[in-house]
Amino acid sequence: MFQGERVIVCGGGINSPRILSTILDNEHLGRNLFVDIFLTVGGVLENCNLDRSVPMALYRRYDGFLLSPHYTFHLYRSIKRERRDVGSGDIYGIMVKIGDEGKGFVKGNRVYKGVSERDEKLLSRGIEEASKILGDMGVERIYRTVLRGSHPGGTCAMGKVVDKNFETEVENLYVCDASVFPESPGLPPILGIVAMGKKLGSIL
Ligand SMILES: Cc1cc2nc3c(=O)[nH]c(=O)nc-3n(C[C@H](O)[C@H](O)[C@H](O)COP(=O)(O)OP(=O)(O)OC[C@H]3O[C@@H](n4cnc5c(N)ncnc54)[C@H](O)[C@@H]3O)c2cc1C
Incomplete structure (x- = not known):
């Protein structure tokens, strides 16, 4: 009390x-409840050293989502499963973060949060945009993390x-x-x- x-x-x-x-x-x-759903798409870009850079030091806003450089261990781990030769300094990732719909809720000890149709569309557009940028940078195969939310x-x-x-x-x-x-x-x-x-x- x-x-x-x-x-x-x-x-x-x-x-x-x-x-x-x-x-x-x-x-x-x-x-x-909203959580600012995000995921990271990325791949191998040798010696880019994003893992040693300031996280999300810059970002660009689009209609309903933003893109920002983002190193994450989750991406590294899934790439490493297929490419044993890569190190963490060879991973380049772009975070796709959307302003999700407030359709979740907290009830007792449980938290319910889904992905609405609108959220899904925004995420797809963000992934497409980020994949294009990564392709232009020379990343050949694109990987992605699971969805997360930290806000x-x-x-x-x-x-x-x-x-x-x-x-x-x-x-x-x-x-x-x-x-x-x-x-x-x-x-x-x-x-x-x-x-x-x-x-x-x-x-x-
Ligand atoms: C990994 C990660 C990285 C992030 N990076 C950024 C970033 O770069 N920039 C940014 O803007 N945001 C970032 N965020 C989001 C940001 O940290 C949160 O949105 C923000 O801290 C939320 O503030 P808040 O005051 O709502 O809650 P909180 O910061 O979570 O504060 C709530 C506090 O209440 C305490 N508490 C909870 N229940 C009880 C209880 N029953 N009794 C007593 N105390 C209790 C908790 O221990 C906590 O200290 C990040 C979040 C995560 C998880």
Whole structure:
């Protein structure tokens, strides 16, 4: 139990709705979950040394997705199964990240998240675009990782679970983390989350 004049929940997109589920009776709590689905496509580009570069140092936005250079061990491992001669410095990858639809939800200890038809289309377009770039760079065979998501949010959405001042229906109970994003920004969210923290600080 936490007691205070004001309580701010910031357990993140998965845990904030869990924490609040015993307190709030709000049909939107835990719903609207997005995760910014991504995968990495890539292949062998000898001595490119992407593994030693700053990850995602640059990116390009397209309509509904972004592409960014991305080394990942997952890609290396699947290529290595077929090409024993390659080292991690020979792997070049491009991340395809979409702003996915908020159709997942958190219920109790479970998290449900699928890929909608629209998400699938965006991913296909991103994979196609990234494969073209890799082909132009001289990558002959294209590999890809499984789908992942590392930006959970939307589950205490502003306008549905919290108001524009981050307050819930319970007075002086606030939420401030990625769960209050009403929809996926489709971009790394940290700066937005920091900005929200500063905004709530000024409100309080
Ligand atoms: C591998 C990886 C790389 C990433 N890289 C980037 C990046 O480069 N740029 C970017 O913008 N974003 C990046 N992200 C995403 C970013 O880290 C998250 O979107 C962001 O941290 C979410 O902030 P948050 O405050 O919503 O939740 P969190 O940062 O997850 O904070 C929630 C906190 O609450 C705590 N907590 C949860 N439940 C409880 C409980 N019951 N009791 C007490 N404490 C609890 C957790 O331990 C945690 O400290 C990355 C994520 C991952 C996984």
